[in-house]
Amino acid sequence: MRTIDEINDKILRQKAIALTLSELKERVKEVGVTQAAKEVDVIATGTFEPMESSGAIINLGHTDPPIKIRSCWLDGVPAYAGFGAVDLYLGATQVAEYPSVSEIPDPESRPGSYIPERGGGHVIADLIAGKAIPIRANGYMTDCYPRASFESTITKETVNQFYLYNPRNLYQNFIVGVNGGDRPLYTYLGPLQPNLGNAVYSSTGALSPLLNDPHLQLIGIGTRIFLGGAIGYVAWEGTQHFPMQKRLANDTPIGPAATLALIGDAKAMSPRWVRGCYFKNYGPSLMIGVGVPLPVLNEEVVAKCSVQDADLVAPVVDFSIPRRVRPIFGLFSYAQLKSGKIAIEGKSVRVAPLASVYLSEQVALELKEWLQTGKFTLTEFVAPIPMDTNFLPQDRWGSQIPLE
Incomplete structure (x- = not known):
């Protein structure tokens, strides 16, 4: 028609x-x-x-001197930093480890007591609402990225990319x-x-x-x-x-x-x-x-x-x-x-x-x-979208793999 x-x-x-x-x-x-x-x-x-099963990709933009982020917290919530110097993935269900970044040990950190009432979903929503979010990051120091740590605030306007994936x-x-x-x-x-x-x-x-x-x-x-x-x-x-x-x-x-x-x-x-x-x-x-x-x-x-x-x-x-x-x-x-x-x-x-x-x-x-x-x-x-996909449970394989 x-x-x-x-x-x-x-x-x-x-x-x-x-x-x-x-x-x-x-x-x-x-x-x-x-x-x-x-x-x-x-x-x-x-x-x-x-x-x-939601989250946000955030590219912060490079600092001066540059940093290759090893660990990072947005308002006390850990963000994954394992795929680019200043690329982050913030998962919606990631639980806050600290009440705020000011309470995170610097530069080395250990997990806090966890604050389950607040997590990545709240930080994502706050950024979308235009709020400023405190950030603290520790660096993996290299010749390209000599900076050891970074602390600041970000908004959706001050980062290069902020999109949900x-x-x-x-x-x-x-x-x-x-x-x-x-x-x-x-x-x-x-x-x-x-x-x-x-x-x-x-x-x-x-x-x-x-x-x-x-x-x-x-x-x-x-x-x-x-x-x-x-x-x-x-x-x-x-x-x-x-x-x-x-x-x-x-x-x-x-x-x-x-x-x-x-x-x-x-x-x-x-x-x-x-x-x-x-x-x-x-x-x-x-x-x-x-x-x-x-x-x-x-x-x-x-x-x-x-x-x-x-x-x-x-x-x-x-x-x-x-x-x-x-x-x-x-x-x-x-x-x-x-x-x-x-x-x-x-x-x-x-x-x-x-x-x-x-x-x-x-x-x-x-x-x-x-x-x-x-x-x-x-x-x-x-x-x-493929319509012939079957569901594979993990325990189907786990018992067949010997532990060494």
Whole structure:
């Protein structure tokens, strides 16, 4: 019906018809798939949720005299410095070792007591918000880089590059966590109360970007996206990418499946859409708003995007079993999860989402506005995301390798 070029032409002329996923699903109910496909040019999807496999690349710029950084802390949070003289990678879940750089021993340092309430995600969010961040670095002294240490403050304006590179974002479906044990558990889904006291799910279900393009026919390497309030791109398949997950008849996976690696200029991002967060007794993370445009190239696109919460399922997993493979209490639809209660073994269990449904809708609305005003155009991806990748657990090999 349409091509990317035709849709972009309409976007640039501010004639494109864009709807959010919620609006598209309602329109399909009113007029059917065929008519909706004729009316709509592009569908704006969005999510806002913790994405812990995220981080920032920062190039500080060279000092005088130059330094080759060996160890570095940004506001007390260690940054990885093993791939360039003044290149750093700050992971979202890296835990602060010191309250501030002023308390770091100089020039040699030893790890502090750790401050789990603050980490890399908070520093990234502070930089995006325009705050000045104290930095201390120790050098590996060479003829090229004779400087032994460096202490200063940085902002997003005073560094050469500051961009997010997130190895795993946008899970295509996920699990529901519960705790069948007798003590509270503190997890990446948040606290799970004992004796099935609560359940937490992560995905937004029918609003989730990748569940509306189940075989990633519209999304690939080079796809332009909304990332943290700025332009971003799909860089690669994400880590733990597992598209071979079992699927329902509607092609949607029954558990964690495809993932994407994303990249974007953090200097242009908004503090509204990038926020540091902390999970009690688990650690810091980063909440990010991500929006993915789905071009309506044919009726099949609209048919896939009309999927409802009742048509999507997720497994309920018992975190009280400390193993990689945990028992499950069955599959539950997102309609059941979003009702606020599910029944597990005859017990009514209250349910809450980890992702913000409201803010996910707001991401989609902002992307829709970009599309309608010509601020955002679509890209043809340069290569597809592989859909035949299997998941390889580490313990598959570990027992076969003798230790010397």
